[in-house]
Amino acid sequence: MDKRIFSSQPLPFISPEPAAPQVFDDPAKAVDALKALYKRNTDFLIDAFDAMTKGVTPGTRFRAFYPQVSIETSSFGLIDSRLSYGHVTSPGVYATTITRPELFRYYLRQQLDLLMKNHGIKVTVSESTTPIPLHFAFGEGASVDAPVAELQDVQLRDLFDTPDLNTTDDEIANGNYEPEPGEPQPLAPFTAQRIDYSLARLSHYTATSARHFQNFVLFTNYQFYVDEFCRWAREQMAAGGNGYTEFVEPGNLITHAGERNPSEGGPPRLPQMPAYHLKKKGHAGITMVNIGVGPSNAKTITDHIAVLRPHAWLMLGHCAGLRNSQRLGDYVLAHAYMREDHVLDDDLPVWVPIPALSEVQLALEDAVEEVTGLQGYELKRIMRTGTVATIDNRNWELRDQRGPVKRLSQARAIALDMESATIAANGFRFRVPYGTLLCVSDKPLHGELKLPGMATAFYKTQVSQHLQIGIRAVQKLAEMPQEKLHSRKLRSFFETAFQ
Template sequence: MDKFFDAARPTRLPPLIPFSSYDDADAAVERLLEIYQRNTAFIREAFREYSAGSLPLGQRIRACYPAIRLRIHTYPDVDSRLSYGHLVEPGMYMTTVTRPALFHDYLREQVRLLLRNHHVPVEIGESDLPIPLHFAFPEDEYVEGEYSEVPGHTLRDHFDVPDLVVTDDAIVNGTWRGRPNQPRPLAPFTAPRIDYSLQRLQHYTATSPEHFQDFVLFTNYQFYVDEFVRWAQSTLASGESGYTELVEPGNYVTGQDGISPERSGRPPMPQMPSYHLKRPGHTGITLINIGVGPSNAKTITDHVAVLRSSAWLMLGHCAGLRTTQRLGDYVLAHGYVRQDHVLDDDLPLWVPVPPLAEVQVALEDAVAEVAGLSGWELKRIMRTGTVATIDNRNWELRDQQEPVQRLSQSRAIALDMESGTIAANGFRFRVPYGTLLCVSDKPLHGELKLPGMATDFYRTQVNQHLHIGIRALEHLRDMPSERLHSRKLRSFIETAFK
């Protein structure tokens, strides 16, 4: 970050807060809050001086992120069934922290596990990683542009600005290479990487990150959104479900007593609108309409991942590839042929994306429960198999010999444009994932997706499909976190934080 600053120029910093030891998780998180609030307020106050033209020419302003640090000196003897909450070998570990109020419960749980599993205190203090000016403001305040000018000097002359050098996915991609004597990562994302995604979530979904719930449904059809909103409003009105409110794009809130009085109109619809049926402890359900294609699927999961979701599921439509499938049948993906190309550099194609037993069982049980079927009758409408995900919506127009041969060799039973991407990013980010698709066309057998050909299907199946996804997430919510977050998602050298 210092590449923008001349060491000879004066720097104004708040008094350094040294690292102190804590053996209580609540006290540790409270200290993180204090450091973050003080340092962001320091930057905002200096920016007000800059805007008023009273900041001395040449003076730069800097305040840094708070951090959690842990030192262990022996190889720990921890329960081998645990997938997170512990470190595997001695060393110094550290992570920078942003928005500790938003991540309060998550941070408290991760620190509590470290204290329990390692029997040494954690250290809380101030890192040397600067907070960029643009990330120091609340969600409803923004700095417009990087080079907004006051006569004689610019933002970059006085403040740290976002820097891609320290904003990447090296930790989760397994490509992080530290310098000698540098602390090793304690968490999968650095503070600037999280701040970057929180800003993008607000932009793409038109809802505040604070409303996102831990259990996420992705879809690419407005039909599902409409039914979700209807069901959420009905569920809230009943007052019997534990859900407390529905938040729609623009942060418009519907509570158990109806629409909030401040709701006066809708903003322009964002690229990937999100809807949040909230429940205490973020245990509700978020639905995001991601639109069509693997690029959107990667974009939104890149950013939702920093919220450390408990699970996410893809509910979409697919092309059925077998003659025995009918329009409206379900496909439960247990493997993926990845031809989306958007993740090839981050997760090479030779990396398998395995099915997660806990998610598969939850989805199958939900289909049986909502459809009211079991045994052979259940198998008649749902098939488990490989889903091929591609990046060419009009693949049918190519010479059929090559794609059909590859689909046959892979044993694929369905084809879509998002599922493999969402599952691969779930694997990459250590977020439990699953896919349940609904057959909407059979292009290899003359049933193309054309206007009017699937009208009855849409009318009769969409509602059921959505409620299967909701019920599956409720099953997963009732599962202990340590069981849901399977060891399949973890490498042999991992960060301690989930």
């Protein structure tokens, strides 16, 4: 190995030879350089770890660093004010650490290309000063699990860098990050170690690799929707794909276009929040995740999917209808959210309004019209637009109703669930376009409770149509120019250049 010794620790460090900074005016070549540097440094750590598992006892520690990309501009660029990303707000030096550049190659090329064009600058690829934790060097591969388990934690900490939660946070995305004097401004909303943490969590929670996630995400809180999505996705594969290339299920089971059954992956595994991916080139397909019930799950999964920088996520689920004029099976298109879920209060105070995004709202309304065949005033018969309240207590009906019902009435709420406002709020927080289309499955304020027999009949008749509306909506969003979809409503006063 090429070696670099650090003597400032109890044991000296061995690292790869320092990589000289490289300057590029071609985004593809810059991404290739990031890939090469990342591979060199992670291979170094993996080789060192493999030597240890074979009985080699070193007298040194091993350290390698994340690559980084940086820019410097001395003037304000002439930026089209309609663009919400792809430019910096003021002259200066900007940088971000990079992980898994192969996974993010489409995203990185696009972001760097915009910066180069908007500011007339070149980008620099170099090594950062942030060490790569050993666990993350292996990516999502299971090969690290057993060997790491055989070593004592103290050995790992003595010989390798391990994940450091003190430097893994959402300060940049939350708008709380203040660089030290002389430190570059952040170029992206997430650092490399924060991304690596989420990629590992995604694999754990969904039982699918992060590389399978698509840029358009459907969340649901019922397995019925997943069953229908799987049925429809297999139909697409059997018919040759219809533009989709693969269908991936938990366990990374892969059915290729033209096939009827999985030919790769396994064994299947159902985790806490299983994910299913109908893939297109460039991550342009659809991912569906069954997040289960509750705002905690909704926050957890969106915290992690956000690092993949999707183009939109939508909630398709069931809700309690709060108005007597609603019927079971009616749709609710959320245009405002009443947040009583509490899981995001520390990150996004409840006084922050969560605006409806016109591009998403129109796509959902148009999709309802297309799938149901209803238009104009007739469409209003089955769909209402209004405020959705999200709470953290599934058995809210058992409480004294005077307080909750009064608040719901004051907010003009028309529906209540346990996930929608959380998903929308985290979309707002992480600059991911969001939307909600719910289906009324019970009316507890009017004596129509969700009982087993009634629910079963409802699911059989309504799930397929609701899912097809969601699929059509994300297809419409996918046809939209990205600069139109990523609304300026989601950008704060001082933003990172990366979308």
